[in-house]
Amino acid sequence: MKELTLLFIVGLTMVSAASLKSLDTEPGMQAEDKKAVLKMMLKSLIQNALEDDAKDREVEMQAEEKEMQANDDTEMEREMEAEREEKEMDEMQAQEIAARDMELENAVDPCPTYWVHFQGSCYRYFGDRVTWEVARESCKDHYSISGQAELASIHSQQENSFAYDLFLSAAGGSSLAGHTYYGAWIGFFQPTASSTGPFQWSDGTSASDFDSWLPRQPDNAGNNEGCTHFWRRNAGDDTLQSWNDAPCTLDFPYICKVAPNN
Numbered sequence: 001m002k003e004l005t006l007l008f009i010v011g012l013t014m015v016s017a018a019s020l021k022s023l024d025t026e027p028g029m030q031a032e033d034k035k036a037v038l039k040m041m042l043k044s045l046i047q048n049a050l051e052d053d054a055k056d057r058e059v060e061m062q063a064e065e066k067e068m069q070a071n072d073d074t075e076m077e078r079e080m081e082a083e084r085e086e087k088e089m090d091e092m093q094a095q096e097i098a099a100r101d102m103e104l105e106n107a108v109d110p111c112p113t114y115w116v117h118f119q120g121s122c123y124r125y126f127g128d129r130v131t132w133e134v135a136r137e138s139c140k141d142h143y144s145i146s147g148q149a150e151l152a153s154i155h156s157q158q159e160n161s162f163a164y165d166l167f168l169s170a171a172g173g174s175s176l177a178g179h180t181y182y183g184a185w186i187g188f189f190q191p192t193a194s195s196t197g198p199f200q201w202s203d204g205t206s207a208s209d210f211d212s213w214l215p216r217q218p219d220n221a222g223n224n225e226g227c228t229h230f231w232r233r234n235a236g237d238d239t240l241q242s243w244n245d246a247p248c249t250l251d252f253p254y255i256c257k258v259a260p261n262n
């Protein structure tokens, strides 16, 4: 408004001087007429100045508005970016937690409930006394995520000791009373009805890498022994941890084996 006032004064001076001078040169113009013309010119000058000022203000406001808009946009972008980052972080954390849970679960228990982990396999002793065939079918009723269980196959001295200890601890120490040929079925068998021919593991694993026969076994006594069990007729046999072939129709507890969950 100050500028406008200044403009007005300067304009007034200039217009007065110039116009009066030019008006002076107009022949026959009366003083009243000159005044009226001067008034009109001044009015027009003020009008123009006011319009210019309004225009300037408008431009200024538009610029301000634009700047505010730009600031808003930047702020919004920042917020969106922050939200995106937070979401990504949450997803990463969720994935990490899931991976850790899985790792923990596998580390703690790779086997189904009640099954015992040993060197990459899961084992379970079952105390009911049944024939070899029934024992095998009973194993097959059990699963891990990796597949169906079978009667245990044994491929090393360590695995043999582990399986024997599993049976021994579950069977109850040195109590042998009333348990002739006390022991537990494992998966070694002769598939032919006459109980001849090579033994094989019911789970299809190699039959040639390990065995733990008692001395003079397998003897196929009575030409009728096609299935294998841990031999335990007296406490001394616990140190041997050895096998005997026996009629498949005898009733023994049994040991099943299944691949772990992972």
Ligand SMILES: [Ca+2]
Pocket (backbone or CB within 6 Å): 217, 218, 219, 220, 221, 225, 244, 245, 246
């Ligand atoms: Ca035998």
